[in-house]
Amino acid sequence: MINIEKMKKEWFGNVKGDTLSGIVVALALIPEAIAFSIIAGVDPMVGLYAAFCIAVVIAFIGGRPGMISGATGAMALLMITLVADHGLEYLLAATILTGIIQLLFGVFKLASFMKFVPRSVMIGFVNALAILIFTSQLQHFVGETWVMYALVALTLAIIYILPRFSKAVPSTLVAIIVVTGLAITMNFGVRTVGDMGALTQALPVFALPNIPLNFETLLIIFPYSLALAIVGLLESLLTASIVDDMTDTDSNKNKESRGQGIANMVTGCFGGMAGCAMIGQSVINVKSGGSGRLSSLVAGVFLMFLIIVLGGVVVQIPLAALAGVMIMVSIGTFDWSSLRNIHKFPRTDSAVMVVTVGTVVYTHDLAKGVLAGVVLSAIFFAWKVSKVRVENWLNDTGDVRTYEIHGQLFFASVTDFLDQVDYEENVRKIILDISNAHLWDDSAIGAIDKIEHKLQQRGVKFEIKGMNQESSELMNRIGGLSRASGH
Amino acid sequence: MFKHLLLAIDGSDHSMRAAEKAVNLASLQDNSKIELLYVVAGNKSKSDVLQYGDSDAASLKRKEMLVPFVEKIEQAGVEYDTTILHGSSGAAESIIEHANKGAYDALVIGSRGLGTVQTMVLGSVSHKVMKHVKAPVLMVK
Structure with a gap:
């Protein structure tokens, strides 16, 4: 009816x-x-x-x-x-x-x-x-x-x-x-x-x-x-x-x-x-x-x-x-x-628009222009989200350093992030605060494993704080695997 | 006297000034009411959908645009409601039709808005509205 x-x-x-x-x-x-x-x-x-x-x-x-x-x-x-x-x-x-x-x-x-x-x-x-x-x-x-x-x-x-x-x-x-x-x-x-x-x-x-x-x-x-x-x-x-x-x-x-x-x-x-x-x-x-x-x-x-x-x-x-x-x-x-x-508009958006128009006018093919635009946007997007901001500070007694991470951790951003961690510093404990970060993939888990591994070798204590649920589920799934297989 | 006002806005500074005057006018007596009118003309739909992705996103942006106007009226304690008209051939035509259909004591409108052509002396929308709306029109410069 x-x-x-x-x-x-x-x-x-x-x-x-x-x-x-x-x-x-x-x-x-x-x-x-x-x-x-x-x-x-x-x-x-x-x-x-x-x-x-x-x-x-x-x-x-x-x-x-x-x-x-x-x-x-x-x-x-x-x-x-x-x-x-x-x-x-x-x-x-x-x-x-x-x-x-x-x-x-x-x-x-x-x-x-x-x-x-x-x-x-x-x-x-x-x-x-x-x-x-x-x-x-x-x-x-x-x-x-x-x-x-x-x-x-x-x-x-x-x-x-x-x-x-x-x-x-x-x-x-x-x-x-x-x-x-x-x-x-x-x-x-x-x-x-x-x-x-x-x-x-x-x-x-x-x-x-x-x-x-x-x-x-x-x-x-x-x-x-x-x-x-x-x-x-x-x-x-x-x-x-x-x-x-x-x-x-x-x-x-x-x-x-x-x-x-x-x-x-x-x-x-x-x-x-x-x-x-x-x-x-x-x-x-x-x-x-x-x-x-x-x-x-x-x-x-x-x-x-x-x-x-x-x-x-x-x-x-x-x-x-x-x-x-x-x-x-x-x-x-x-x-x-x-x-x-x-x-x-953000400059990247303008660039995407101009590239889309340019590709179409050059190739006379709207489909190619759309493809070029989508690919370029994806690259810009990955580039933007791969920027991780890391803040760090020592506690009052000077033996615990906290790294606070803001952003998305995934394959494109982990190197940037790892570069900002100082493994050689003489502290008792390092805290990784990821309450403002999200772990997305194997590379992100791998990066955290890597930090943990390096610190263990030097006998520094390591703690992760503020992991969101999705990230911890991923950690349990992949992290468990990679540890079990000896990575 | 001026108890039921129609306030036509387009989000420009001029229409904000028009809103101030409408609130002043409505505050002169108790129980007055302002109807906030925003017109989404045909070509605006196209550029808004392109800019914001889809109709829902565009609607949300328009509501956001209305917020400062609504706040201004609320602060003065004047009763109000909002009307958003879609799919017209032109903003002026829609405003005129809507204004002549209802029983308004006055229409308040900015002297010119966001339109870029024809803004040398007087906005084309305000010009048409002045000519064809039957109620008194308060045009705010």
């Missing part, structure tokens, strides 16, 4: 708001889906089918009602070389495999692993994504006349100035209509969507990718699928958190991972490219009043409807208008507050 109630609320709790916002999102999705297809190097239909399939599937099985998923820039950027080297069929196969990986991720409840991606890496991720989307547009300007620049400028002007007067219609849509109208009537002869590939005014049909099903194929697509799966989940779960925050509600991240997986598997079977949740579109959806599952369904269905009805007009959209929209997307994706606050 509770489930039916919940489902009813998620679907029909906000029918008017969801329907209207879904339409707004569909209008905003079309230019983006086409532009992302062009980035990936495939026909516009591949991105449009992806947007349709993913939005519709996610409406039913996603974990975050009100979130919009579709073809995205982050995913498109990862596919470029696969499409260029092997073609569309391999992309579709990679899309299905991406879905399978994401589904497994969700089934095994690995969404919580995303916490190992530090926030500075996520900030670097979105900033790098913004930069790549921007630079991907530069190729459209090569060898173009001033007309191209003027049209892009006009598109951007409409996008940013119109909302000051009216927010009733999405300004990107108005910009595209105006610029397309201008290009058609004035006969500028600029390149259009039609020049980038055909637009079929038909629903997607089910077809498995036409590829040899062998190990070699798997070797080709697996690295791409893995990168797509990770980047897709990263952006989807980030978007889910943003929608959580905007709606002040909670969502099921593992369900979302499974949903993204199934959506990509379906998309791959219907001729669409891999996609994920879209930050920008989801923000537009919530701002426009959408919060339920219906908004995503309406967005997907209305998008397909528009393409079938208006496909003939869509092919006449000049690339200049799309480039303008993409520049807007890139500006909107970039986390500007991270630039404003960069001096406030």
